[in-house]
Amino acid sequence: MPAQSLHKVAVLGATGSIGASALDVVARHPDRYRATVLASGRNVDALLALCAVHRPDHAVVADTGLYARLRDGLKEAGLPTHAHAGDGALDQLVASGACDIVVAAIVGAAGLSSTLSAARAGKRLLLANKESLVLAGELLTAAADVAGAEIIPIDSEHNAIFQCLRSRRAQAEVRRIVLTASGGPFRGRTRAELARVTREQAVAHPKWSMGPKISVDSATLMNKGLELIEAHHLFGVPRERLGVLVHPQSLVHSLVEFVDGSTLAQLGLPDMRTSLAVGLGWPERIDSGVAGLDLLAHPKLEFEAPDLEAFPCLRLAIQAMQAGGTAPAMLNAANEVAVSAFLQGKIGFLSIPALVESTLAALPATSADSLEALLAADAQARRVTERNLAGHVPAMSIHHHE
Structure with a gap:
């Protein structure tokens, strides 16, 4: 420009x-x-x-x-x-x-x-x-x-990938794209421990101050599942070349591994102005008002694999991405209804993935060729999930298990 x-x-x-x-x-x-x-x-x-x-x-x-x-x-x-x-x-x-x-x-x-x-x-x-x-x-x-x-x-993870690729085109030389996740407030907890999670614990994110819905999505790892779907569309990369690493420090925003063995990562303080400055100025760099990263103040960077058993929302998102068509829209809609019910105290934390899974099982994916078809699938998934709420008991009582 x-x-x-x-x-x-x-x-x-x-x-x-x-x-x-x-x-x-x-x-x-x-x-x-x-x-x-x-x-x-x-x-x-x-x-x-x-x-x-x-x-x-x-x-x-x-x-x-x-x-x-x-x-x-x-x-x-x-x-x-x-x-x-x-x-x-x-x-x-x-x-x-x-x-x-x-x-x-x-x-x-x-x-x-x-x-x-x-x-x-x-x-x-x-x-x-x-x-x-x-x-x-x-x-x-x-x-x-x-x-x-x-x-x-502009999302920090996808903006990081964009910067590493220098475009939205992931050519044949890209071996793998890895999104990082903070792991949310319940990183390291077992499925049994998650059964007792309260609304207050789920919205208290250790890293960011976010709205209740996105905080719960971070706690269930659904946000990372949605970001994988976004990356799949943005960069035209198939599921098998996309991965997730839990990185509690949230300083490495994402990584791209190339066929020659090089891995490029983008690091920076968690401030949206960096991504916005990239978007406004690209391919030039412009001042964003964000300070540089002092690595001596953050001497340790840790990485671990996500626990798909304790956090099945990430697995469900991967399955919806593979199914394609209307499946991601239905996943998103079912999750919104389930998270809202959890925030209102109507269901327990583990009922969120259980409800999403039952909705996806009930509604086969169809082609997503128009906005009307996608909005209809969204509405249908909301109705099915609302109907299924009755079978799930509130938090802090006997818990529903899949």
Whole structure:
């Protein structure tokens, strides 16, 4: 990307933590980047505050009922920003000349449509929306390839792989791609010990401060399973060339092993601004505001194999990846329902993988050739999992075993 042109950046999910990190990096380079489109779900006040600082051309709120508040708020603040509401408006904006770089950081299936629109329009897509790849990986990568869109993953593990490969193309010279996992709060515990796990223990992650859903996914290792599915789509690598290593220090973000015996790893402090700076500046390196890694302060780096018996969610994700089609979408949907039930105290910790497994067994995978088919599979998996909840007893009583 030529340094002299000013790049127009759309930040989708601008009021979230990734949005804040993206805007921080953009603001460090006013000669290279300008935030031109800011989008948020329902948080109009936070969106207005960001508009006052970054003065974008367009602001979008997902909830159409909040359009008037956004429009009037912009007017009262004397900002020239145009107000928009609804998914359709966002899809049109990301596909238009309003931006040439799109940071896709809307959480959940809500981010699917705008991500696909950006890919189909051939934009540089800084992808932080997991669901786009887990649910619709085949669709998204095919759309990007047809339109010549450049996808740069922002998740630290996939961004590390991207950096080691210097692209999204894992050529024949790549022997293996290995994602690292912190191991979560229950690393080293047996299956029997996990039966007694409480909600409070599951959401207390030893390394990061995350929302309850992603904290539970980290505790079950489902997050690493979803990341394997993402890597499979992003880098076009078959299951047998993908692996996971537990690395409690979380400083090595991923590794790529080549056919000549070389292994490249990317290391760094856990700060999303590094990945975002890679995405914005690539193939150049730009300042992200993140300090370098002091290895003397972290003299030990440990690695161990994941325990698939104690953490069957990782095994289930690998099976869904192998099945392909709608299987990953159904895995993701069943897991969301099961984790929600666990967080509400309706089921025990080990019921999460048990429910996901029974849903996948009940619903054979079909082809994932359209967004409609994928969303239908998602809805069907949610219904089946909800029905099966009744057979699982709450935590801290007699536990259901597979």
